[in-house]
Amino acid sequence: MFNSKKTFFYALLLASFAFTSCDSDDPEAENDGEVITDVILNFQELNAAGTPTGAITSFKASDPQGIEVGATPTIQNVTLTKGKTYQLKIEVRNSIENEDITAEILTEADEHQFYFLGTAFVGSGVLTYTYADPTGDLLGVVGKVVVAQNPGFNNANMRIVLRHALDKNFSGATNPNFENFIQAGGETDLDITFPLILN
């Protein structure tokens, strides 16, 4: 019933099955490069000439595991003094991989922009923000914050949003307090609300 040709054919078929049969590779741990675990706001007082003077005061928001169910970020209160003008430098880090993400944001200045919202910035005049990035980009990694001499109220909140892949030429997008930032397209990379205490 079986001729030798036939037997050979089936032997080959089975051999090819065994030959190409393969196992999955051993898994490797991934460096979660996109994760942001720490956002640090570095405030330094500016003198009348606009030169930073004195000590840097830092306030931090951190979420050591990145996005994880059950874990909530820890956000420090921001304490500033009435009537003073500060330089604000924002630092973004991935502490899991010990990476400075600020550098990446600076490299892609044309695709990123910080917006400064919340009751501290919008409508109240408690804080006034101006972009002051050395490169001239409207980015918000470096900016100037003026604290009102006589703010209408205390305990305002500072909402800081980092948008990625937005249309920076969108009408209104140059305003650091642009509430309709979503209309400029793109997506949110950071959205943190810091409580503000004024002395």
Added chain:
Amino acid sequence: MIHLENNEPIEAAYIWVTEAAQGAVSDQTGNFNIKNLCPGTYAISIQYLGHREIKDTINLKDNSFNKTYRLEEESFNLAGVEIHGHRDAVQTTTAVTALYGEALMEARGENLGESLKRIAGVTTFSTGNTISKPVIHGMHSNRIMILNNGIRLEGQQWGAEHAPEIDPFLADEITVIKGAETVRYGPEAMGGVILVNPTPLFTKKQSLTELNLIGGSNSQLGNIAISHSGGSGKIKGLGYRVQGSAKRAGNVKSPDYYQNNTGMSELNFSGSIGYSSPKLGIETYYSFFNTSIGILRDAHTGNLSDLENIIQNGRPFTDGTFTYSIDNPKQVVSHHLAKLKSHYHLNENWKLNAQYGFQLNIREEYDRRRGDLNNKPSLDLQLYTNTLDLFLDHTHKNEFSGTWGVNVIQQANTNIPGTGVTPLIPNYDMVNLGFYVLEKYSKGPVELEGGLRFDIRSIQTARYINNELQQADLNYQNFSAFFGGLFQLSPTLSLSSNLGSAWRPPNVNELFSQGLHHGAAAIEIGDPNLNSEKSFKWVNELGYNFKKLSLEITGYANQIQNYIYINPTGEKVVSLRGTFNVYEYLQATAFFYGFDFAGSYQFTDNLSGYAKGSIIRAKNTDENNYFPFIPSDRMDWGIAYNFGKNANSQTNKLTLSNILVAKQRREPDFDIAAAPPAYALFNLAYQRGIDLKGNKLNLGLQVHNLFNTSYKEYMNRFRYFTDDIGQNFLLKINYQF
């Protein structure tokens, strides 16, 4: 009555005297007699095959009248006679519907999911306008099965945005089996099976080349497909086919704006060579599918607030522009499939079959990311699958026939390291072993069929989460069975009924998903303790065909235990990025039922009408609520006017159709956006077949969404972000030579 050319007498010419309503046939000598006519004037006509008809008027005055007519030979070409017949790709007692011939030609240029929407009961689950998955009776992804030329397609079908990796151009016929077919095809074939089959290879000296050219105005689509089949004259039984297609489309246009980054490109190839003799048949086949698909930029949201904002806006914030270029987010997918199949007739009753398939699926998904990461995929999967089928067919002189077989599936899934993202699903190895037997009894108008199958499956998984190795070792096993019958109740009426059990082990993503889903601003969490889904599907089909009316009604009920679905926990995750919803995989008893209908009626020789539609109800009977993404009630009806004469086999037809889709009122308790309203679309299609000296040219001109209606489809996941596709003019040229 004599020939004009040679004066030979003509026998069997026919003469007709109109006024007297009398006729006669000439005898061997060419003479005929008509008697008992009154004097007067008569119109006569004389006809003989292959000769010009003579019409004459004679004046009959006396008792006899003689005249000699010479018939002139006339060459007359009869139009080729096409025999329209169809044999289903699978002989089963379940409801089967196929897309082939003219209907398939009209669907050319569309992806598999879109093409199959032409079959009642089949809808799509889509992600935008370029990714669509077929849905049979409310089931999709891993609950249905797709066979590419007999090999079960093994891609990453678990993903809602993972379209089947197959080029519809390789098919000459696409068949949908609407029943549970786990016994025949293995686990997962719960809701139905789709068979994508090319024509059988030529076995004698013959050749056929087919060229398809398609252009579409919306997204400026260009599509070319060529296939060539040949048979050897030297070696009897040797045949081959090569086939390829290329497709390019840019941003899709909704009625009011372009959808940014929705272009796609596709490049596919397949080849096949086979030998067939009375005893032995061997066929090798290889197909390659390769696509890049842009994902709507606005669908990639940063957090829940982004998502809620765009849902409220109902459309992208920007108008978009036209471009062919594809940016991140995007998918780059390729799929290799090789097959070796052979059968050998042991004797006149027994046939031994062996089929081996190798598949490699490579899926890369790119997100919008910072820096160098933007050039790296965030999901990079390689899936190897080996399938081996050994089965024995028997046909006997008595009424029994059947198949006994063994089926082995071996699979290895690897995450290619370096994505910078913890993999959504782990690496895994899977082996599935199945044994089955199918027997059929057929006598006269009755056909009964039953089958049994036993499967065992083992899966080992491994993945690092937060630098911790997590491993799992899972085993599943299951019996499945079916029984069905086909009854020809009368020459016009047939009934089929099939009751089948089916099963599906939980998918790796359902077991182990852990991570952020950007399109849904959701964190999805798998459950490693899920059990296998087990279903019972009962499908009945009634077919009626009489003169001008043809009707097909399919009714079904499908109960599924341990139906796996994704459900919001109500919990929200707060992070520096913002807030996200948390979803988990749960199991419940599901009950699906519904019916499909398809019918046509020939009003006059030129005018015909058709209607088809489907109604599905799906309920979570444990919680007494509804599942998400179940197609709403829909209907497609239209009228066609055929300009050609009735006997003319060349198509020359204009069809106006209207698609009516109801709002899905049976919504789950939670959805991030309410179901969109009902909509109605009009389509116009003109199809013309032209015979060019034996070569066939088919021209199709179609307008989809004739009135450029803005609408959203419940089954399209991007209804959250955008309107569906707008008006589209399509030109489809098919040439066969």
